[in-house]
Amino acid sequence: KQEVTQIPAALSVPEGENLVLNCSFTDSAIYNLQWFRQDPGKGLTSLLLIQSSQREQTSGRLNASLDKSSGRSTLYIAASQPGDSATYLCAVGAGNKFYFGSGTKLNVKP
Amino acid sequence: GAGVSQSPSNKVTEKGKDVELRCDPISGHTALYWYRQSLGQGLEFLIYFQGNSAPDKSGLPSDRFSAERTGGSVSTLTIQRTQQEDSAVYLCASSSDRALQTQYFGPGTRLLVL
Numbered sequence: 001k002q003e004v005t006q007i008p009a010a011l012s013v014p015e016g017e018n019l020v021l022n023c024s025f026t027d028s029a030i031y032n033l034q035w036f037r038q039d040p041g042k043g044l045t046s047l048l049l050i051q052s053s054q055r056e057q058t059s060g061r062l063n064a065s066l067d068k069s070s071g072r073s074t075l076y077i078a079a080s081q082p083g084d085s086a087t088y089l090c091a092v093g094a095g096n097k098f099y100f101g102s103g104t105k106l107n108v109k110p
Numbered sequence: 111g112a113g114v115s116q117s118p119s120n121k122v123t124e125k126g127k128d129v130e131l132r133c134d135p136i137s138g139h140t141a142l143y144w145y146r147q148s149l150g151q152g153l154e155f156l157i158y159f160q161g162n163s164a165p166d167k168s169g170l171p172s173d174r175f176s177a178e179r180t181g182g183s184v185s186t187l188t189i190q191r192t193q194q195e196d197s198a199v200y201l202c203a204s205s206s207d208r209a210l211q212t213q214y215f216g217p218g219t220r221l222l223v224l
Contacts (some may be wrong), residue, residue: 032210043114043217044203046212091153093209093210097143
């Protein structure tokens with residue numbers, strides 16, 4: 001069974017810092033990987049979807065990389081802002097479903 | 111519609127009662143997922159619909175849980191004889207045409223079983 005782990009569980013940084021969130025998965029036979037953000041009391045918002053044949057995807061200040069063979073993905077956030085404070089979840093797509101990590105709770109201090 | 115909607119947003123029920131949770135996906139989206147998120151946990155897959163059929167229902171935790179989808183649109187998740195461990199946020203997501211595409215989530219239904 002696919003296991004998805006996210007490290008760290010929580011992260012607090014001052015505004016303006018660049019930061020990296022990590023996601024690892026146990027089975028490299030994946031179709032794609034998706035990064036989401038979840039704000040308190042709300043549903044998830046998709047940030048980036050990276051196909052298994054891709055190495056990275058970029059959207060604005062966000063960059064996601066994927067190394068399928070080593071079972072790792074990173075989400076890079078440039079020039080962090082207080083509005084980036086949220087929980088970030090990675091989800092690995094395989095079969096018909098996504099397998100989710102437990103998330104990294106990010107706090108960006110003004 | 112503009113996005114995925116779910117109702118009710120909050121539900122408090124007594125142990126042993128049945129509850130129905132509703133999901134309205136984005137118009138035209140054929141794939142629909144139900145997930146459960148317990149406090150401080152990641153999302154747990156429950157069931158996947160393609161159109162009105164459910165090719166993968168492997169995540170339903172027990173036979174007290176069932177789901178259906180009608181008209182390729184609205185889906186209902188039913189929990190019979192609720193237990194306290196059923197307390198969680200139930201999230202629905204839809205995507206455009208098949209499994210494993212970009213998922214659009216509803217705001218969730220927060221279920222509390224007393």
